[in-house]
Amino acid sequence: MDILKLLSETFFDWNAIWAVVPKMFAVGLPNTLVLAISSGVIGTVLGMLLALMGISRNAAARWVARIYTDVFRGLPPILTILAIGLGFGPIYRQLTGSTSPYPMAIAALSLMSAAYIGEIFRSGIQSVDKGQLEATRALGFGYGPAMRLVVVPQGVRRVLPALVNQFIALIKESSLVFMLGLIASEREIFQIGKDAASNSGNLSPYVAAAVFYLAMTVPLTHFVNWIDRRLRSGRPEKKQPDEAAAVVGKGAQA
Numbered sequence: 001m002d003i004l005k006l007l008s009e010t011f012f013d014w015n016a017i018w019a020v021v022p023k024m025f026a027v028g029l030p031n032t033l034v035l036a037i038s039s040g041v042i043g044t045v046l047g048m049l050l051a052l053m054g055i056s057r058n059a060a061a062r063w064v065a066r067i068y069t070d071v072f073r074g075l076p077p078i079l080t081i082l083a084i085g086l087g088f089g090p091i092y093r094q095l096t097g098s099t100s101p102y103p104m105a106i107a108a109l110s111l112m113s114a115a116y117i118g119e120i121f122r123s124g125i126q127s128v129d130k131g132q133l134e135a136t137r138a139l140g141f142g143y144g145p146a147m148r149l150v151v152v153p154q155g156v157r158r159v160l161p162a163l164v165n166q167f168i169a170l171i172k173e174s175s176l177v178f179m180l181g182l183i184a185s186e187r188e189i190f191q192i193g194k195d196a197a198s199n200s201g202n203l204s205p206y207v208a209a210a211v212f213y214l215a216m217t218v219p220l221t222h223f224v225n226w227i228d229r230r231l232r233s234g235r236p237e238k239k240q241p242d243e244a245a246a247v248v249g250k251g252a253q254a
Helices: 004-011 014-053 059-074 077-087 090-094 102-127 130-138 141-159 160-180 189-200 205-235 241-253
Strands: none
Touching: 004 205, 014 059, 014 102, 014 160, 014 189, 014 205, 059 102, 077 090, 077 102, 077 160, 090 102, 102 141, 102 160, 130 141, 141 160, 160 189, 160 205, 189 205
């Protein structure tokens, strides 16, 4: 019983949890979403560019995309964030006069996500049957318009679940930007929990942070599963009016 009491006091001190929840709602949650959404949008644009370079007929473009992908997928996220945030941060501050580490944090997260999203897009595009491209070319479309109007949209549709999974990863990786040093108004969920835990000597604020992350990622995970099932099975067929009337008639006879 002493062990259970110790665990309860360590992780489930409700006073410590409720004390930190308002700040997580007002400051941490918006900042986390800004980091995740901004880097997700930029990473998606860069990822599509990398995917097109990766399937390009130009050998140099393919090599550039391959090297970029290997580097940013091979490095630990924390190392990338520190290298870009601390390495290019002074240059950014000198050019803009801003002391906020957010732009560098978003840049680091975007560059990392672009490497993964590029591979997701590339695999999706290459999974489209070659006959689609050949048929479009036979109709008189050039290679570029055929890819842009027919092949790429089909490939993107096939990888929507993987893209949502990557966004979930960005939400979690945004917790690493605390290494760059954030002022009070810029702190995301993890940093707020970390500060509260350090001040109180209790781990309950980390539990509060965990609940916030789970509240964002678990629904998205189920959304991914729903998209995946929908893409595999397609939309349910609508019954024709005569078929629906026949079903109603059978029910009335029964």
